[in-house]
Every structure is written in C-alpha cells, then in structure tokens.
Amino acid sequence: xxxxxxxxxxxxxxxxxxxxxxxxxxxxxxxxxxxxxxxxxxxxxxxxxxxxxxxxxxxxxxxxxxxxxxxxxxxxxxxxxxxxxxxxxxxxxxxxxxxxxxxxxxxxxxxxxxxxxxxxxxxxxxxxxxxxxxxxxxxxxxxxxxxxxxxxxxxxxxxxxxxxxxxxxxxxxxxxxxxxxxxxxxxxxxxxxxxxxxxxxxxxxxxxxxxxxxxxxxxxxxxxxxxxxxxx
Numbered sequence: 001x002x003x004x005x006x007x008x009x010x011x012x013x014x015x016x017x018x019x020x021x022x023x024x025x026x027x028x029x030x031x032x033x034x035x036x037x038x039x040x041x042x043x044x045x046x047x048x049x050x051x052x053x054x055x056x057x058x059x060x061x062x063x064x065x066x067x068x069x070x071x072x073x074x075x076x077x078x079x080x081x082x083x084x085x086x087x088x089x090x091x092x093x094x095x096x097x098x099x100x101x102x103x104x105x106x107x108x109x110x111x112x113x114x115x116x117x118x119x120x121x122x123x124x125x126x127x128x129x130x131x132x133x134x135x136x137x138x139x140x141x142x143x144x145x146x147x148x149x150x151x152x153x154x155x156x157x158x159x160x161x162x163x164x165x166x167x168x169x170x171x172x173x174x175x176x177x178x179x180x181x182x183x184x185x186x187x188x189x190x191x192x193x194x195x196x197x198x199x200x201x202x203x204x205x206x207x208x209x210x211x212x213x214x215x216x217x218x219x220x221x222x223x224x225x226x227x228x229x230x231x232x
Contacts (some may be wrong), residue, residue: 017042020216021228022102024199025059028086030094037096039222040229043131044095045102048088050119051081057091059084061106088123101130102151108136121146133174135159140170151196154179168193172215177205182212189213200224207231 023036026044033044049058060071060078071078078085092101103125107116117139120132125148132143133151140150152168154160154175163173164187172194180197188195198218200206206217206224210231217228 017232018194018215019210019228019231020196021225022196022198022216022218023225024218024220026057026091026095026101028057028091028094033095033099036222036225037099039226040232041099041225042229043100043102043216045104045218046088046091046095047106048103048116048120049085049106050116051085053119055088055119055123056081056085057088058082058106103130103132104153105132105134105136105139108134108139108153113139114142117142120148131171144169152193160184163188164191167191172196174198174216174218177209180209180212180214185213203227 020043021039021041022043022045023041024045026046027033046057047059049056051058059073060082062068062071064070069079076082095101103120105113105116105120107113113134113136121142127147127149131149131151133153134140135153135155137152140152143150150170151172151174152163152170154163154173157179160175160179168191170193173188174196177197177200185195194215195213196216196218197209197214200209200217200219201221201224203221203223206219206228209217210228217224219225
C-alpha cells in the first residue's frame with residue numbers, strides 16, 4: 001500500500017473509533033495492557049530511542065548537554081542502558097494484537113532525529129499496526145514515504161501557529177492539551193487533519209476536550225481512558 005492510500009485508510013480507521021483512548025507510556029506487562037484494552041484503549045503509546053543500534057522503549061533523556069551519557073527519567077538516573085529500557089519488539093509483544101501502537105520518537109532534533117527515523121523505517125514495522133509521532137517534523141516525510149501513518153506533535157504556541165498556517169500532510173496532529181480550545185480544534189479539522197491531545201489526566205478536562213471535538217486523548221488515568229472510550 002503506498003503512502004497516499006495508507007493515509008486514506010488510516011483516516012478511515014480513526015473515523016471509525018473516534019474519540020480514541022490512548023494509553024500514555026504503555027505498560028511492559030501484557031496483563032496490564034489487557035486491562036487497559038478492556039477499558040476501551042485502542043492505541044498504546046511507546047516512547048522510542050535507539051541504543052546500541054537497537055530500537056528500545058525508553059523514557060530516559062539527557063537534560064544536560066555537557067553530559068549526554070547521563071540520562072534521567074523523573075527521579076531515576078542512568079549512565080548506560082537502564083533495566084527499564086526494553087527492546088521495542090518486547091514492548092510491542094505485550095500490547096494486544098488488536099490495538100495500534102503509537103511510537104513517540106524521543107530524539108526529535110538534529111542528526112539524531114534523522115538517524116532514529118531511519119532506524120524506524122529500517123525496522124520493517126507493520127504499517128497496519130504502527131503510527132509514528134514526533135516534534136521533529138522534518139523527519140516525517142521519510143516515515144510517510146515508507147507507508148507509516150504519522151502524527152505531527154505540537155508542544156508549544158509556535159508549533160501550533162505553524163500547524164495552523166500550512167497544510168498538514170499527516171493523519172493527525174497531537175497537541176499539548178493546554179493549547180487547545182474549541183475554535184482551534186475546529187480550525188485544525190478544517191485543514192483536514194484529526195486532532196489528538198496529550199497528556200490529559202483530569203477527567204473534567206478530558207470530557208470538555210471531547211465535547212470540543214478532539215479525536216483522541218492520551219492519558220495515564222484509567223478513569224479518563226474509560227470516559228473517552230465511552231464517548232464513542
């Protein structure tokens with residue numbers, strides 16, 4: 001299936017299940033993933049990096065440019081590969097086969113972003129199962145060219161302005177929820193793209209966003225995920 005036909009198919013899939021309940025940071029336990037599936041989750045997010053030539057599920061990032069090997073995930077620190085950083089294939093194996101997997105590319109600027117996108121393309125992932133999102137928009141054409149559905153991550157007002165100013169060729173934009181209002185959602189829809197939002201753990205806020213027309217909500221909160229799925 002070429003990229004254009006896949007884009008149409010992906011949009012049709014989204015339309016069939018809107019609003020989408022998206023599990024933030026998919027658990028590595030198959031049992032926990034199965035519980036989320038029962039709540040109505042249809043997409044599981046996995047943060048992705050490349051370590052030692054292998055794609056891994058990882059939340060560790062370096063906030064210190066002078067010490068790139070020292071990485072942090074909340075209060076956990078590591079100088080090498082941490083035990084929580086598991087191979088992408090293992091993370092995907094824990095997710096129910098009927099769900100889709102959203103790969104959030106954590107290296108999103110510079111040569112590292114392009115190398116990570118190339119590694120994802122070279123991994124031979126099933127385009128019927130995997131979606132890719134990133135703040136590194138310049139890597140998205142490569143991913144689309146290889147048949148992967150892409151979501152354009154929007155994390156600040158400048159990026160939102162850019163998304164509103166030019167046509168979005170991706171299946172969706174996924175926007176930090178504080179940036180969204182009903183008019184902004186309507187404007188993005190008018191541009192022909194679905195609108196996802198992250199990371200919404202407040203139930204009232206999630207319900208308001210669904211009422212305002214978002215197509216998907218990413219959350220850590222099971223109550224939010226259940227409510228979003230129930231709104232279909």
